[in-house]
Amino acid sequence: MITRIELAEKEDFYDAEGHAVHSGARDLGIQGIGTVQAFRVYYLLGELSDAEKEHIAAMLLADRVTQDYAIDAPVARPDSDRAWTVEITFNRGVTDMVAETTLKGIRDLGIPGVTAAKTARRYAFYGRLNDADKDLIVQKLLMNKVVEHVLTPGEKLFFPGADPVFTLVHVPLTGAEDAELLRISRERDLFLNLEEMRAIQNHFRGLKREPTDVELEMLAQTWSEHCSHKTLTGLVEYEGVLIDNPLKQTIFRVTRELDKPWCVSVFKDNAGIIEFDDDDNICFKVETHNHPSAMEPYGGANTGIGGVIRDPLGTGLGAKPIINTDVFCFGPVDLPMEKLPKGVLHPKRVMQGVVAGVRDYGNRMGIPTSNGALFFDERYLGNPLVYCGNVGIMPKDKCEKQVLPGDHILVVGGRTGRDGIHGATASSGELHSESEGTWSGAVQIGNPIVEKKLVDTLLQARDLGLYRAITDCGAGGLSSAIGELASSTGAEVDLEKVPLKYHGLTYMEIWISEAQERMVLFVPPEKLQAALAVFAGEDVEATVIGRTTSDHKMRLRYQGTVVGELDMAFLHDGLPRIVRQARWEAPQIVTTAYALPSDLGSVLRQILAAPNVCSKEWVIRQYDHEVQAGSALKPLVGCANDGPGDACITRPRLDSHRAIILSNGLNPKYGLIDPYWMAASAIDEALRNLIAVGGNLQRTALLDNFCWGNADKPDRLGGLMRAARACYDMAKVFETPFISGKDSLNNEYKTESGESIAIPPTLLISAISVMADCRKAVSMDFKRAGDVLYAVGMTRNELGGSHYLEVVGQSSDAVPRVDAAEAKKTFIALSQAMERGLVRACHDCSEGGLAVTLAEMAFAGGLGAEVKLQALPRSADVVRIDHALFSESNSRFVVEITAENEKAFCDSLRDIPLGRIGQVSGKSRLTICGFHGEVVIDEEIEELKNAWQKTLRW
Amino acid sequence: MKPNVLVLRAAGSNCDQEAQFAFQYAGANAELIHVNRLLEGDTKLEKFQILVIPGGFTYGDDISAGKVLANQLKYKLADQLLAFHAADKLILGICNGFQVLVKAGLLPEMDLNASQTVTLTNNASGKFEDRWVHLRVNESPCVFTRGVKSLVYFPVAHAEGKFVVRNEQVMEKLLQNRQIVFQYAGADGDKPAYPQNPNGSMRDVAGICDPSGRILGLMPHPERHIDPTHHPQWTRIGLAEEGDGVALFSNAVSYFR
Structure with a gap:
């Protein structure tokens, strides 16, 4: 028996969801709607008396102050027969976390009869809508067919299910021709190329047997670009030289050469670890979750943040997650619908979904999301980028794993379902206009509360010393987790023991499923009972599924039959190394002469309003950036708590003022001109952001995240080689080692006409730094009228890739460069002056240049400024005032100094390019005078602020 | 006597450690206890003097917040x-804890069988928001706000914080009994507009107590304003001696001295 209970806001209460749908429909250009009502629907399977139904509805599901409910009928509304109504529910097998909680709530009421639950959303539309409107509303607004569908009358909602009859599947390939090998790879979505398939064929010829399907899948997953990073750790021929493992030659190498004693664990665990204080270390990881977010933005971002949180949790013996970071790249959010390629979600919808996905997961996990960035460019239309990062803290004696034979393998947390099958391999291929349909298995929706319970209990088990090793189930699922963690010993797993969400999974699906919220532990036999008790105590499922062995094989059984047995050596070292070609040529960029715009104030307002510069408050406010109560410098600062802070500062321990600074640098526009200087600029930007808030270079580490096009194409790979080389060159001079990184290649989108559009070369640099005392922090807002302003660092004629040239419709190849030695001197001198308390406000110059920096400092502080640029430190080729105002040269800051500290400040920066450029004023205007004292910009700061805020004031 | 504080955890609690720290800072012993321990009977409430239900998303706030x-x-x-309440002890619910107190029938007055008369529902803005708000502290029987200055500054971070009453009589009664402890306000204590009232709460209500003053529930987070560096503008106005939230926790501790 199925009971249907429906809820709606009472008519005199505000129906926020109905209103949101109404305005969303207007955004789609649909005009005829009068009102929209939203209803929440619960379907309950089981025998219930009328009294029990009433009790569940009234005492659990409905808030009777604000909501009406109805049992086995729609909630009565006047004229409801005139409405067009549509009901949407999750597809079979997709996580429905509200349904799971509902079952628990019903049990708490003492009602045992309900065995399953399902939720749905119903909407009633009043007004005139034609069929095309209705279709648009359903497809573009109400649901994503990847995870949801429209409920049809009489549709079967619950599936008792049965396990499939077990049949062991062999894939005959030892006798296959090349074409047959490629067909197998393609039809099974293995994404293995011919050489890789041949290597597998040879291996099994040696074994004189055919591989089973699960063996093939495990090889494909382990050898996928996502899991093995075979391009950047492979062989690359570039500039006539064969480079063996470019990553090792650049990023790893600089860390090894710098050899910092405070680097605890780099590039080997799930996150890089550095020392925090005498008791604790901190670790940091940034991941991408691009392909899933393109198909299902909410679920993709949800599981992106959920996944990266499990990285610190699976580092060493587990770190407590304490800070999230998020950086997104989207197509233009104002793109007209008719310009949207087929099969691509509109960027605004992608952005709203991604932000909601991160919000709902991060907030529920109780981890502050306090640092991030947003970047927009048309080339991200088919391939939005979603970078998610997490910092964790862990005691110093919990940073190393130990893998020994004979330990129990415990899977802890969420259950395994069909979600995320082929995520690792699919994310290593290109998207195309049919992707939505074919790869739906790769998309998952997370359940943050399952993960929160996992964190709570794992940290208890860690502190009790109940396990010897831990890792997360991410891409590749159990296959990747156990295959990697047990690579030095061997392991055997009984797949039928893995707890499942529902019946019907084959042994192969169980092994490669990427279901979320799972961790794998290796538990010594004598600790098993204690470990199981910790998890049971807080309703976390923990199940023994196998043992570690000493035979260096990965052995899989299902109901007693061996279904797979691979040598760990072949699994991890059998991947053939292919020589890839790399070539880079500077693009031909035509620079034409253009006149000085007559109204530079208007240009400034346009730049402030540009999506890449404008206020991101709409996003930031939706994230809880203060939970855990460690926030010492927030992402939004200034007199109205809405100015753009340079970096966030967090105290991980509430009884101390020792803190962590997080910042990032990203500038894909420069990547289109020269990836070398893009990478150098990103590093400079990340570092100057943390210098600007009072940090220093002394205990600062970097993370690299490359998102690139198809690196099998020589021009794409050539750019990547240049960027990696810049990472080495810059980090070497700044003495800031890389501790972790990740790459996501193949971010290309094939249009219907067959054209392949690559994203701009995009390198995200994340910086993490330990600050001895956060009470030395400085924010970017102007503080007091009468204080003097200094420009620090050299302004050069570097307009290539600038926001100014975009606004005036020009181009240039003069991309900003980094003089690392000079930049380092500047950073050190400035951080010393700030340490001495000589600086009242500091803001770096980045997108939009000096003028944007001054404007932001002014409106964040609610104070104007009188600026004269005669004394601006500038190179000889800066002769035009627009170039001085808007050049995006690196390594520059504007600082505010009190008159009494001026001399001490100048003394401490005496070897640095420095110019006194004016003072903070009591007036509400930003007035900037040119090289000869002429007024070039004179704007009300409130108008500048309004321009900066209005773009994303949704 | 140093009171013992039980900070109640459940699946999805996430402001438990900072609530524990705030009470420890104010001089109490504070323990984090999972609700399962109470349900199983391993831990008894009677051992404690103060019960705190901290912020978070218990059970995901699935169905509705705190339900x-x-x-x-x-x-x-x-x-x-x-029994706990009858023994002259204190109960505090912050954010999700406030939602729990209201939905369990501990506020506006302890009556676990009564039909709910007030609730916290979806923000008028339709979304989760994290921002700092000024709160007017009213004359009330509330133990936690004794002697607290008339205007305090705390952050809110919630999606379901709009305080609504079933009917005007409920509000009248709250006013009569002086149960409205905190109201959202402008920076000078004046009448707020959005976003000063961040969620559209009726009468700008941010927190209420029961008629005894020993049960307090509020949406803003006093435990997030303990250290002076919590203040969002400390880099402008300098570091205070301590955050505005400390007084609430100190009052609770003093109640048992």
């Missing part, structure tokens, strides 16, 4: 809660 934990209190721990 599942509220039902656990109401249907499984009612006797212990009634």
Whole structure:
């Protein structure tokens, strides 16, 4: 028996969801709607008396102050027969976390009869809508067919299910021709190329047997670009030289050469670890979750943040997650619908979904999301980028794993379902206009509360010393987790023991499923009972599924039959190394002469309003950036708590003022001109952001995240080689080692006409730094009228890739460069002056240049400024005032100094390019005078602020 | 006497450690206890003087915020809660904890069988928001706000914080009994507009107590304004001696001295 209970806001209460749908429909250009009502629907399977139904509805599901409910009928509304109504529910097998909680709530009421639950959303539309409107509303607004569908009358909602009859599947390939090998790879979505398939064929010829399907899948997953990073750790021929493992030659190498004693664990665990204080270390990881977010933005971002949180949790013996970071790249959010390629979600919808996905997961996990960035460019239309990062803290004696034979393998947390099958391999291929349909298995929706319970209990088990090793189930699922963690010993797993969400999974699906919220532990036999008790105590499922062995094989059984047995050596070292070609040529960029715009104030307002510069408050406010109560410098600062802070500062321990600074640098526009200087600029930007808030270079580490096009194409790979080389060159001079990184290649989108559009070369640099005392922090807002302003660092004629040239419709190849030695001197001198308390406000110059920096400092502080640029430190080729105002040269800051500290400040920066450029004023205007004292910009700061805020004031 | 504080955890609690720290800072012993320990009977409420239900998303706030934990209190721990309150002890619910207290029937007054008269529902803005708000502290019987200055500054971070009453009589009664402890306000204590009232609460209500003054629930987070560096503008106005939130926790501790 199925009971249907429906809820709606009472008519005199505000129906926020109905209103949101109404305005969303207007955004789609649909005009005829009068009102929209939203209803929440619960379907309950089981025998219930009328009294029990009433009790569940009234005492659990409905808030009777604000909501009406109805049992086995729609909630009565006047004229409801005139409405067009549509009901949407999750597809079979997709996580429905509200349904799971509902079952628990019903049990708490003492009602045992309900065995399953399902939720749905119903909407009633009043007004005139034609069929095309209705279709648009359903497809573009109400649901994503990847995870949801429209409920049809009489549709079967619950599936008792049965396990499939077990049949062991062999894939005959030892006798296959090349074409047959490629067909197998393609039809099974293995994404293995011919050489890789041949290597597998040879291996099994040696074994004189055919591989089973699960063996093939495990090889494909382990050898996928996502899991093995075979391009950047492979062989690359570039500039006539064969480079063996470019990553090792650049990023790893600089860390090894710098050899910092405070680097605890780099590039080997799930996150890089550095020392925090005498008791604790901190670790940091940034991941991408691009392909899933393109198909299902909410679920993709949800599981992106959920996944990266499990990285610190699976580092060493587990770190407590304490800070999230998020950086997104989207197509233009104002793109007209008719310009949207087929099969691509509109960027605004992608952005709203991604932000909601991160919000709902991060907030529920109780981890502050306090640092991030947003970047927009048309080339991200088919391939939005979603970078998610997490910092964790862990005691110093919990940073190393130990893998020994004979330990129990415990899977802890969420259950395994069909979600995320082929995520690792699919994310290593290109998207195309049919992707939505074919790869739906790769998309998952997370359940943050399952993960929160996992964190709570794992940290208890860690502190009790109940396990010897831990890792997360991410891409590749159990296959990747156990295959990697047990690579030095061997392991055997009984797949039928893995707890499942529902019946019907084959042994192969169980092994490669990427279901979320799972961790794998290796538990010594004598600790098993204690470990199981910790998890049971807080309703976390923990199940023994196998043992570690000493035979260096990965052995899989299902109901007693061996279904797979691979040598760990072949699994991890059998991947053939292919020589890839790399070539880079500077693009031909035509620079034409253009006149000085007559109204530079208007240009400034346009730049402030540009999506890449404008206020991101709409996003930031939706994230809880203060939970855990460690926030010492927030992402939004200034007199109205809405100015753009340079970096966030967090105290991980509430009884101390020792803190962590997080910042990032990203500038894909420069990547289109020269990836070398893009990478150098990103590093400079990340570092100057943390210098600007009072940090220093002394205990600062970097993370690299490359998102690139198809690196099998020589021009794409050539750019990547240049960027990696810049990472080495810059980090070497700044003495800031890389501790972790990740790459996501193949971010290309094939249009219907067959054209392949690559994203701009995009390198995200994340910086993490330990600050001895956060009470030395400085924010970017102007503080007091009468204080003097200094420009620090050299302004050069570097307009290539600038926001100014975009606004005036020009181009240039003069991309900003980094003089690392000079930049380092500047950073050190400035951080010393700030340490001495000589600086009242500091803001770096980045997108939009000096003028944007001054404007932001002014409106964040609610104070104007009188600026004269005669004394601006500038190179000889800066002769035009627009170039001085808007050049995006690196390594520059504007600082505010009190008159009494001026001399001490100048003394401490005496070897640095420095110019006194004016003072903070009591007036509400930003007035900037040119090289000869002429007024070039004179704007009300409130108008500048309004321009900066209005773009994303949704 | 140093009071013992039980900070109640459940699946999805996430402001438990900072609530524990705030009470420790104010001079109490504070322990984090999972609700399962109370349900199983391993831990008894009577051992403690102060019960805190901290912020978070208990059970995901699935169905509605705080509802599942509220039902656990109401249907499984009612006797212990009634005895606890009758023994002149204190109960504090912050954010999700406030939602729990209201839905379990501990606020506006302790009556676990009564039909709910007030609730916290979706923000008028339709979204989760984290921002700092000024709060007017009214004359009330509330133990936690004794001697607290008339205007305090705390952050809110919630999606379901709009305080609404079933009817005007409910509001009248709250006013009569002086149960409205905190109201959202402008920076000078004046009448707020959005976003000063961040969620559209009726009468700008941010927190209420029961008629005894010993049960307090509020949406803003006093435990997030303990250290002076919590203040969002400390880099402008300098570091205060301590955050505005400290006084609430100190009052609770002093109650047992």
